[in-house]
Amino acid sequence: DVKVTQSSRYLVKRTGEKVFLECVQDMDHENMFWYRQDPGLGLRLIYFSYDVKMKEKGDIPEGYSVSREKKERFSLILESASTNQTSMYLCASSFALTYGYTFGSGTRLTVV
């Protein structure tokens, strides 16, 4: 089975800090995704990557950036954390852009 590992389960950061969320997958998938999950809003796509060093904006990219230097690793960066970025962040990978997503267990980020 594909395993998607997110480095932290819980994070507490201060407003204005630069925050790095790390995600690693072990099945050589081309595509990787970052979503945020908020009650009543479902999963909203922040960024995705279909190849090393390639990235595409999702639906809510503002305040975020990403990095994919190696195929197995996809990082989400909050340049200057704000309280409205308090959320559950989910990483996923897939062999195809349109289906076959495998999710990590999520990182619950609290910005104070």
Add this chain to the structure above:
Amino acid sequence: QQQVKQSPQSLIVQKGGISIINCAYENTAFDYFPWYQQFPGKGPALLIAIRPDVSEKKEGRFTISFNKSAKQFSLHIMDSQPGDSATYFCAASGSARQLTFGSGTQLTVLP
């Protein structure tokens, strides 16, 4: 613009009952419709999926019904069990675009 609308937001069902969650989509180019199940503290996991060339797909107690003309699809959970209590997300994709998710339904099955 929300392209996949999911209802209800929450659902409470007695053990042994039928749970029904509905989704509607707008983009006629969508051609893949999965359902994901998420337990507390876990990421979503693929439960069952359907393509529009069939109207129904069944896997065990889980069935997807698909109505292409109405642009609607639904998840039916037969003989619902307390272990089915989770959050369920519908999703859709097509035209080489990534998955778009619904807003989720929190299902509680009472013992």
